Amino acid sequence: MEVGQMQRQWLDYTRSLFLEGFLDAQFMQLQQLQDENNPDFVVEVVSLFFQDSERLLKDLTFALDQNAVDFKKVDAHVHQLKGSSSSIGAQRVKNACIDFRNFCEEQNIDACLRCLQQVKEEYCLVKNKLETLFRLEQQIVAVGGSIPLVEPTQMSF
């Protein structure tokens, strides 16, 4: 596959991620912050997000597994995850966290467990999507091509 095709593929894939709601405009902010001086900025931030999220999901699982659930602690973890997903534009994870917090407030264990499952699923999905995106980028760069700039209007949302 030659560079133009790879770039087209990258654009189509990126567009789909926005259309399907996996990513929102904040992700584009990250892309705009990547330049020659910060060539791996997006991957770096997203990697931090992956590490941080995995820690939080573990903590959440543990916290909800207790006999006496500390909902304040659960809420604090979800708040953090909501914040970090929002900061990188992982929209569906963020929205799942918003739902989760509502049930924390109600102190509804079953609903919280369902929410945790939902958050985990959304996290896995966006992680796979982003890893695929980064692989496409690596392929483009490996053949000496460059990653397209995107404009919000092009992303049709």
Place this chain on the structure above:
Amino acid sequence: MEFVNTRKLQLQQQLQPPQQQQQHFHVLAVDDSVIDRKLLERLLRGSSCKVTCVDSGDKALKYLGLVDDLDDTTSSVSLETSSSSSPPPQPLEQEGIKVNLIMTDYCMPGMSGYDLLKRVKGSSWKDVPVVIMSSENVPSRISMCLEEGAEEFLLKPLQLSDLDKLQPYFVKSLDNTCENEPANSSIDSDNDDNVIIINNNSISKRKAISPEPHHERSRPKMKELAVV
């Protein structure tokens, strides 16, 4: 045909430091989220600021020399200042540490951004502008912070356009004779009613208005793909 684009950072044009800036504008950034610290650091470094990041209000106070406890040995904190009851000779310097702006998250475990704000405003660092950031748009929280002396309240996630609101502070603290209030900056049209404009301590929420010309430059345009 050659495909041209790399992700050039457009904001260098938009955020040139003022000509008279002799040394780097130094921001102390306080946030418990590693992702947000990274983002903030990138945004600020992109406008030629020196940035020191700490992950808690306690560490911020230690950095500013406002606590007596010097047992902390984390590498992110500079401990060469001791807490001093007498005011330093220069308003913005205390034993070699100069901070031009403090940006802090509101919601942090332990000391909140609001608590930090109060401590700073009650100290010899009280003239340093403090900006509060929060992911939650709570009007009572915002007015509480403004009343306590915060200069700005920014909603997270932070974006390039938020730096525009900080530009007046970059200039103001370097020019002691400057008495202008920070001008209202225009709002990025992608922000859907989540931006607060601070003007003379009153808060007005504005819908998206037409962006200033330099916003346009910050949006990279997608060029046509060459299909061979």
